[in-house]
Amino acid sequence: MIDYEQILDDPQRARVVAQYTIEYILGFCIKGRSLVGNDFDAAIILFTIQIYVGERAFRRNEKNCRSMGFADTFPEELLVPISRLALATITGLPKETVRRKIIRLEQLGLVRRVGSRGLLMSREFAFSPQRAELMIFNQKIVRKMFDQLATLDTPG
Numbered sequence: 372m373i374d375y376e377q378i379l380d381d382p383q384r385a386r387v388v389a390q391y392t393i394e395y396i397l398g399f400c401i402k403g404r405s406l407v408g409n410d411f412d413a414a415i416i417l418f419t420i421q422i423y424v425g426e427r428a429f430r431r432n433e434k435n436c437r438s439m440g441f442a443d444t445f446p447e448e449l450l451v452p453i454s455r456l457a458l459a460t461i462t463g464l465p466k467e468t469v470r471r472k473i474i475r476l477e478q479l480g481l482v483r484r485v486g487s488r489g490l491l492m493s494r495e496f497a498f499s500p501q502r503a504e505l506m507i508f509n510q511k512i513v514r515k516m517f518d519q520l521a522t523l524d525t526p527g
Contacts, residue, residue: 383523391516398512402505407479413472415462417481421492423453423461452489 378384400414407413455473459466473490476482483493496502 378520381523384520387516387519387523391512391519395509395512395516398508399505402508406481406501406505407476410472410475412462412464412468413475416458416464416469416472417476417492419458419461420453420482420490423457424450424491450485450491452485452491454488455490458490 378388399418400411403418404411404414407417455466455469458464458473459469462469464472473482477484480493481496482490485491
């Protein structure tokens with residue numbers, strides 16, 4: 372088990388975590404916005420859908436999800452769609468902006484409607500080479516961070 376307090380209480384470790392977290396977020400935004408024609412608002416909405424839906428699904432069925440990797444198909448029945456209102460609240464974007472960006476994301480094939488009000492990432496995008504590239508980039512940044520943290524534990 373990782374002791375996060377121990378990592379963050381150490382100034383060197385906290386600096387490493389902060390640096391790589393910023394690199395992760397910045398890289399994710401830069402690479403991700405290219406999926407939506409350099410539209411940051413649309414990228415933020417897409418990423419919010421991905422994070423919200425994934426987190427809610429994981430929390431609903433944590434035991435079965437722990438062993439899943441990025442290549443595994445997530446069972447449809449575990450997904451919890453997010454509403455446009457929730458997206459506006461989470462992102463701080465106006466409801467009208469969210470509505471317009473959702474239309475754009477649907478046209479790009481990145482998002483799909485579920486029921487009358489819910490939204491999920493499209494299946495096509497979930498398993499696309501572009502999303503895989505984004506996930507691989509993220510894994511590299513996280514790996515660099517843990518490698519850097521490990522060097523702090525190595526004597527002399």
